[in-house]
Amino acid sequence: MKFCTVKQYFDDENNNNVTNGIATTVIPLPNKHLKIKANNKEMEQYEQELLRNVMPQELTKLILAANYLNFKEALDFFCRTVANAIQNKSVDYVRKFFGLESDFEPGEEEKLCKEFAWSFEGVDED
């Protein structure tokens, strides 16, 4: 772990509860990773737990924290978690998850849906 970066992070940040939340989740990760590295089943369970306890907005902060701390394993882990969460879901579900709105012109979106109709078939229920 890059301890100097961690210190800098906390010095830079406004001291609020959110930052503490990240610290308690991100910092222990390397130990957790080492412990459960070999066991995929445990990783999946940890992932599920994380998803249940952490709202998408929190996930952003975790990702940004891991990115800032240059902590590649954690970053890959969170990205994998997000990917699993939005895999085979509808466009609306993904938008809700990320808090995004469609900014397409009215005709544009329809065109896209027509062009890639095959990719919108068979998605999971929202």
Added chain:
Amino acid sequence: MSDNLSMLDSLPHEILTNVFVRLPIKSIVTCTAVCKTWKSLIQNPTFISSHLHHSSNNNNKHPLLLFRLCSSEEKEHYVLHFDNQDFNEYTRFDDFPFHGQSYDGIFHVVGTCNGLVFLTDNLYRYHNNFVLWNPCVRKFVKLPKPNITCFSHGGYNASVGFGFDSKTNDYKVVRFVTLGEKGQMGKSPPEVEVYSLSTGKWRMVTALPPIGAARGHDPEAFVNGALHWVALRKTGTKFLNFVMVFDLGDEVFREIALPKLSDQNGDEYWVRVSISAYGNSLALFQPGFPNHRLSIWVMKDYADASSWTKIKTLPDAFLVEGIPRSHCIPKCFRKSGEVIVELYGGYLSSRDLKTKDFKDLRIRGYANTFVDSYVESLVLLDKPNQLRKRQKRKRNNNSTF
């Protein structure tokens, strides 16, 4: 840092990329409809390259094989299997866009590269219809007509190859044309032209090719950034086979000698061999005559002709469903080094070259079966959607592909 209540929409592009590359292709395509930023991020050559890199790494752990099987009704089926012990089916590409549009009934699959499948409508005649198709994203590009046609150059034999130029991140199709009778006798150099996907045009190759006749529709190998063909040349009174090499990046020619293939005073006119990619090198298949024993050679050190080593001669026949089947036609090598062969009747089997293990793959094609390794990709996703032709093709001379 800004207000920490920002949503996931503020994630930098590298992180979004990190998420997207982990999604199955279907989901990545869905994401293009989420918002403008995502659409332009995904439908971008940089992202497509990143995804390909990720997909190739995955593929090394879980390699795939693409099968193109023709049924008795001239229908084409494209299926992906896991290239492992179990050999289970991974997915089918049911959306072949050109059913019934081939003049010859079915298309000729030249090769695959980075998820693209290169098809020609050239099996028996001079149609010169070429298509680059990515079944993963259901996109295709029809190539314009090439420069060398029978109208411009008279009769010819053309060999076509397809590959990726990593220097310019471009896909290239190369036509290696042996002109007229003199060309067929291996007495004059071929004409060579190249199509580049990024320019969308054909142009003639300026480097001077060595004298040699391409041996028709023989499979080529794309290895180490270069295309390889078996060519024939007349030296003195004798004919000699050799490997013509065309480097896609530098667009220059090289040659690699083949091992001595004939006992008939060194004249190889009637010797018909084919080559295949074998890891980072080449393999040579030599059908036996008059028996059907197939000999397999491998070039242990790429480009070092002295390293050609005969590693196996496959027996005449294998038992499939209790019936001996012969006429081994080699198709390709598996990741494990086993060779996939097509036996008489279209039965596909996998043969271990070290042990005597032989496995019936339980796959059967009727003719023109194509097998090769395959990597899923998003290549062509950033190209506009080409209009598909109507399913029925016009049966008149004016119809264009």
